[in-house]
């Protein structure tokens with residue numbers, strides 16, 4: 001199968017490891033703190049790998065362990081999962097293999113195991129180097145553990161390290177954010193994912209703010225933080241290649257870049273999404289039901305077949321978040337003249353806002369408009385059958 005962005009030779013695999021030691025106040029990802037079920041989950045995901053071995057028909061060039069907290073897997077569990085993946089899929093010789101790890105799980109023994117099994121990229125959930133901010137978020141780790149995790153990982157030979165940073169929290173001052181960025185520079189971190197803290201429905205954070213036990217976030221402060229960190233990371237030579245992601249040259253996340261480019265991928269584990277070019281499907285977001293279905297050798301997911309309008313909307317949304325923007329030739333080639341006309345009409349209607357810059361046939365957002373990317377993309381959205 002091919003994706004809508006062209007003939008693609010490679011694909012990716014995402015594994016969702018749905019367990020955490022402690023619930024962060026702001027988190028709306030799928031996870032459970034009942035870590036005693038990890039081994040049953042591993043048996044289930046192995047079964048899912050076997051059942052889904054025919055889902056992709058291209059070689060795999062990226063594997064991504066996300067979560068939840070994949071660093072909770074022990075050496076045997078990780079080796080077993082990777083062994084089964086290598087048995088059932090054609091894995092390219094040179095792959096990017098990422099593991100998300102929390103600082104409190106990182107020690108020299110684990111790092112050695114990760115190296116041995118082929119993990120070559122770590123995404124470390126630092127979030128902040130400030131104790132007050134970590135406590136406000138209810139993170140499981142301390143500032144000391146953050147520093148130790150980075151130092152140990154670099155000493156173990158991990159060069160391709162990404163760290164997550166959350167900005168715009170009420171306790172994070174401008175000076176504290178600058179101090180966080182100083183640490184990134186000092187450690188020569190090659191990739192940073194920066195997220196504005198958002199208050200999602202059904203999170204502990206939302207309830208605590210409603211009960212006035214925690215201070216609410218301030219959008220103006222978040223916009224100021226975004227401007228500050230963008231300028232500083234650019235000054236460090238990092239490329240702002242996607243709204244939330246910055247990379248030193250050669251260190252973009254291949255897995256996420258593929259995802260944003262419409263490359264096919266298989267998602268394994270509860271709540272994981274898959275895309276094969278024609279449809280998108282998502283696994284049940286419930287650990288017990290996921291495990292019991294796979295114990296019966298049954299997959300438990302919902303599926304949506306994608307129309308041209310769905311694909312166009314997704315293409316616009318993901319590409320406006322990226323430095324490259326969207327390509328007018330590609331829109332005509334993949335979606336037809338009507339879609340191209342619609343795109344040009346929308347660009348004309350938004351002309352006075354001064355959001356866009358054009359390089360040849362590519363349209364991207366100016367720096368000043370990046371914080372508004374999702375809202376601007378929605379101006380281009382097409383409803384089913386309206387063209």
Ligand code: SF4
Nearest residue numbers: 020023024027067068
């Ligand atoms: S460690 Fe990550 S997945 Fe787990 S609760 Fe915290 S933010 Fe959510």
